[in-house]
Amino acid sequence: MTKKYTVAVVGATGAVGTKIIEQLIKRKFPMAQLKPLASKRSAGKELAVGNERYKIEEATPEAFEGIDFAFFSAGGSVSKELAPEAAKRGAIVIDNTSAFRMDPDTPLVVPEVNPNDLATHQGIIANPNCSTIQMVAALQPIRQAFGLKKVIVSTYQAVSGAGISAVNELKEQSVHFDEPAGVEAQILPVKSDKKHYPIARNVIPQIDIFTENGFTFEEMKMINETKKILHDEALPVAATCVRVPVTVGHSESVYIEIERNDVSVEEIKEILKTAPGIALHDDPATQHYPMPLYTDGLDDVFVGRIRKDLAEDTGFHLWIVADNLLKGAALNSIQIAEKMIEDGLK
């Protein structure tokens, strides 16, 4: 008989938390019990997922007694406070926030890319940033075959990355945009930042707040996390992160330079065709390329528009799209847990 696990989901009512519960059920994760946890405010409420009803409990240190896997997606401060408490009580924490990602003792894992890092865990495993996951998932097979010496990415990120309130803001603005009263903005680009701008009929070149070097935290996450996951601190990575009026699905225009100068587009395509978790959608003749509207709810990372640079023999351009709530968050978290079970780490 397969072993079954008790699972806690912290932030169960959020955009990602809901998806984690949906995916646990959909993927038939071997659960003995599912325990949705949230803030005091939501405790006691009922959560409906499919045909199931769950009572939400308050996320306290004691709530993690007897938990095998604890999925955290309730913000960095909740993770910082409660993830160590959960780990102390024997739970494997899989944390969706940025709280522990750059901690040298915490593995940062995309199971298709760096599964061996899981074995080094000390109770907490970090799930990378959504925009990072889909990019490294697509680049790692190319890197393994041909090397990788430069990455420059511009993103087109969906509002669901900023939570359900941002999705509602876009929906509201979209319907009323052409009315005389216009639209209001209270959430995007960053709820806690000083100014807010409409996202309907707009693009906002700010995701997360700014760091001192002029890059945003989101951009620095992509840069630093990519290097950590690929174990290549010297890899030049640059990112410009932009919010677009899309509900679900992050898109990325990525320029890479590989080690070899004799590789064709066809060879890149051959590699990606058989790469785990990657779907190659690349046929200009039939206008076949990835788009966020068609990746909503799908597990794979979609890659297309692969072109060899016209000036640089080692250069290639790619267009990478994935469901930011699934492979970018909930799905990758659960795949981490599945991989740990498979490897006998829990």
Next chain:
Amino acid sequence: MTKKYTVAVVGATGAVGTKIIEQLIKRKFPMAQLKPLASKRSAGKELAVGNERYKIEEATPEAFEGIDFAFFSAGGSVSKELAPEAAKRGAIVIDNTSAFRMDPDTPLVVPEVNPNDLATHQGIIANPNCSTIQMVAALQPIRQAFGLKKVIVSTYQAVSGAGISAVNELKEQSVHFDEPAGVEAQILPVKSDKKHYPIARNVIPQIDIFTENGFTFEEMKMINETKKILHDEALPVAATCVRVPVTVGHSESVYIEIERNDVSVEEIKEILKTAPGIALHDDPATQHYPMPLYTDGLDDVFVGRIRKDLAEDTGFHLWIVADNLLKGAALNSIQIAEKMIEDGLK
């Protein structure tokens, strides 16, 4: 007394044609007469611009008799047929289509960038592609100060670049997106291409049709036109062009490498502050950066998010936004005519 000119606008009822007429009036272009021309289908109709009413005439070769400046924006095939006819009759043609842009005998001009090319004209002057204009306008001052050795751009282009019907399609889709019946797509990405995809809540990595090398024509326009305008055939330029659900205003995430490795972000900003036609909107501390929603109807090219690359000493990242119907089309066309008058070329 200032000389006055007779002016024809071909494609007067289109997205760009309308803007050309508005701008001619707004900028007090020295007109003796304005003659809106269009297809046979629109001929005889009245065109209302501000308080003025104009009778639309059919665009025939004879309609250009006595015309000083003829602005064309009725599609490439109309330009190919009628621009030479207009030029033959003594008109200066300023053509907004791609018909003559890469013709070696036709100057391709952004007045702030390569005004001297105007003097070489043989009756036709080409207005560059919208996404090219705003990029070269922002890059030329940097290039003049520090040299330019590489350009990689990813665009976020507004639907108005595909005409009024595409704007209406986005508006319609935006209002009905969350209704059960969903949305229909008949225009984007390219009306004449085989497949059409919704643009609301989506981004489409196809603008214009595909060329044999996997790049789209829009991408090849940006690449080839940039080299022609800057008189630098060897300059490595790469482009990925993407349509986003924005009504007006193209945005561009641009990576450049300059000749010098000792230039600071502040020095780049100093150059752009005084550059003609450029507005520097760059202050992360106050979340001040260009966005398409706030450039609609404005003349300048807006630049912000300027960052030095973290790995490459010659590398910089910029975010460039402009009204694609104004500086990207109508305004630049009229600025070409104004510059020709100023230089005594007409």
